[in-house]
Amino acid sequence: MSSGRYMAYSPSPSAPQSPHIAGLRSASSAIAEQEKYLSELLAERHKLGPFVPVLPHCYRLLNQAELLRVTTLLGNASVLDQNGLEHASPLASGGMFSNGGANVDRWASPFQSEISGLMHSPSTQNWLNTQSNSSGLIVKRTLRIDIPVDQYPSYNFVGRLLGPRGNSLKRVEATTECRVLIRGRGSIKDPVKEEMMRGKPGYEHLNEPLHVIVEAELPVEIIDARLLQAREILEDLLKPMDESQDFYKKQQLRELAMLNGTLREEGSQMSGSVSPFHNSLSLGMKRAKTRVDKSRKFVMASKRIQKELKDLQKDPPASCSAGPVGQDMFHWQATIMGPSDSPFSGGVFLASIHFPPDYPFKPPKVSFKTKVFHPNINSNGSICLDILKEQWSPALTVSKVLLSICSLLTDPNPDDPLVPEIAHMYKTDRPKYESTARSWTQKYAMG
Known part of the structure; x- marks a missing residue:
């Protein structure tokens, strides 16, 4: 033919x-x-x-x-x-x-x-x-x-x-x-x-x-x-092939219906009629493409992380440092010095950074390992920061993220709190908030 x-x-x-x-x-x-x-x-x-x-x-x-x-x-x-x-x-x-x-x-x-x-x-x-x-x-x-x-x-x-x-x-x-x-x-x-x-x-x-x-x-x-x-x-x-025997075309039509959101499983002539061709070819090809895509993204992420590490070592941000844990380039530990104009002054705060396989297209996951009394940081160390969520951009770097966290320690955002009780205290009784934050800093971040 x-x-x-x-x-x-x-x-x-x-x-x-x-x-x-x-x-x-x-x-x-x-x-x-x-x-x-x-x-x-x-x-x-x-x-x-x-x-x-x-x-x-x-x-x-x-x-x-x-x-x-x-x-x-x-x-x-x-x-x-x-x-x-x-x-x-x-x-x-x-x-x-x-x-x-x-x-x-x-x-x-x-x-x-x-x-x-x-x-x-x-x-x-x-x-x-x-x-x-x-x-x-x-x-x-x-x-x-x-x-x-x-x-x-x-x-x-x-x-x-x-x-x-x-x-x-x-x-x-x-x-x-x-x-x-x-x-x-x-x-x-x-x-x-x-x-x-x-x-x-x-x-x-x-x-x-x-x-x-x-x-x-x-x-x-x-x-x-x-x-x-x-x-x-x-x-x-x-x-x-004769349309009555062409299961491949039926599966293409079924896929099109799924993409358009018009697939009706019940009463459909194709319901329960799954072509071995579609199962083996479609799933096999999808898995092969997924493996290739993941491999490429992993290589891209690894190169980007290595570049950021070199830049960070060459020009470290003030009062911050970070680097890989052991040989794992996708897991870093950061050290953040408490800003001098904040109740966290004198404290040394540790944070973990986990990079996703598709970094920098997805943001890193950053969390404090040291306890922090702050309206935007909860007891698990999770941080409520827009650039770590919907405002993330591939143009951002770990260095910029660490500087943003330092800025957050100095200027909390009580209007978007992770801990509403602390945010309420920050708004209504600032001296009590600062006193409690200093107490936590002395207890958890000073040795």
């Missing part, structure tokens, strides 16, 4: 026969042990995926050294059967559910997609032939898939690929780590706009038949496997 072809891709020949493995009880037991070990390696490699930006050398060593060593030992054993790797899409050989859904687990099985990417890359072939290390380069490759609009002129291929608010295509991108672009005539929803853009720079593709471009920029050891995985998923989505 659709044709897929690589651009700038040349598969290497099959791996050579492995040498005899000496010293083991038997060939079969040796293969079984190596297969088990390989399965464990692939599982660990999959877990490392989101952390490639943080641990690039570990990822490359795992690919180029241990995985290739084990695959070489296994040679043409069943797990690396080159005939199996040469097969067409696993969907064509039983990877489809009888109800029209697709089993996502069959698209990227650890022994086909991962090993195929390793065994067919040029650098891998060099390693097998010369036992030398491959370059570990990040390469960019492109795959084109033609859409059969001539065979099915009235079928909405673009809508099926995009899904509600583009979510279906986003899930494919999250799972495969590839960028997917819909190009050609009919790729723009508004026909009038398409005609206006036709022929303009960057829109030359509008003169071509409708097609999909898959782009990947990944380590050379895995890029082929990712492109093959994307091609298999997209080709399966581009197979027109």
Whole structure:
């Protein structure tokens, strides 16, 4: 139905026969042990995926050294059967559910997609032939898939690929780590706009038949496997089906209803009819994207926190200091000297600072460890300060937060209290408030 072809891709020949493995009880037991070990390696490699930006050398060593060593030992054993790797899409050989859904687990099985990417890359072939290390380069490759609009002129291929608010295509991108672009005539929803853009720079593709471009920029050891995985998923989505059997479309409509707030579970024809395709693909892609997003945010937060620590050490604010507790960069302890023009003068107050994984887009959580008698600080040490809540901005820093807390000690905000009783005392009997605050300072913040 659709044709897929690589651009700038040349598969290497099959791996050579492995040498005899000496010293083991038997060939079969040796293969079984190596297969088990390989399965464990692939599982660990999959877990490392989101952390490639943080641990690039570990990822490359795992690919180029241990995985290739084990695959070489296994040679043409069943797990690396080159005939199996040469097969067409696993969907064509039983990877489809009888109800029209697709089993996502069959698209990227650890022994086909991962090993195929390793065994067919040029650098891998060099390693097998010369036992030398491959370059570990990040390469960019492109795959084109033609859409059969001539065979099915009235079928909405673009809508099926995009899904509600583009979510279906986003899930494919999250799972495969590839960028997917819909190009050609009919790729723009508004026909009038398409005609206006036709022929303009960057829109030359509008003169071509409708097609999909898959782009990947990944380590050379895995890029082929990712492109093959994307091609298999997209080709399966581009197979027109009878609406009565098209559970994928039903799930897209169900998702759209959920997004629009119009889903009716009771009495719905789709109630209780959950496609295995939707369950496996949607949840798998969502989890993959979540892992990648969390990893990126964690790296961003870590870099920001390290920068703030350097700035704080280079130019510390007056009467304040802060730094990490042990090796945990996301947990700091701050020391705040009581302002001289306040009842907290002479006191040394400790506070804890916890940074969220998505800092600086979310504020840090700051709380006093030392007891403070204050209308905006409760017995648990929680602080009522607008910049730690709705007024937080990524432009703020720990240094500015500490200065704001010092200012709050000097000038409480009784109109937005955390402890109403103390706020009432502050408003109606200031001498008593200051006397009690000084007493607490002497008791809890002076040794």
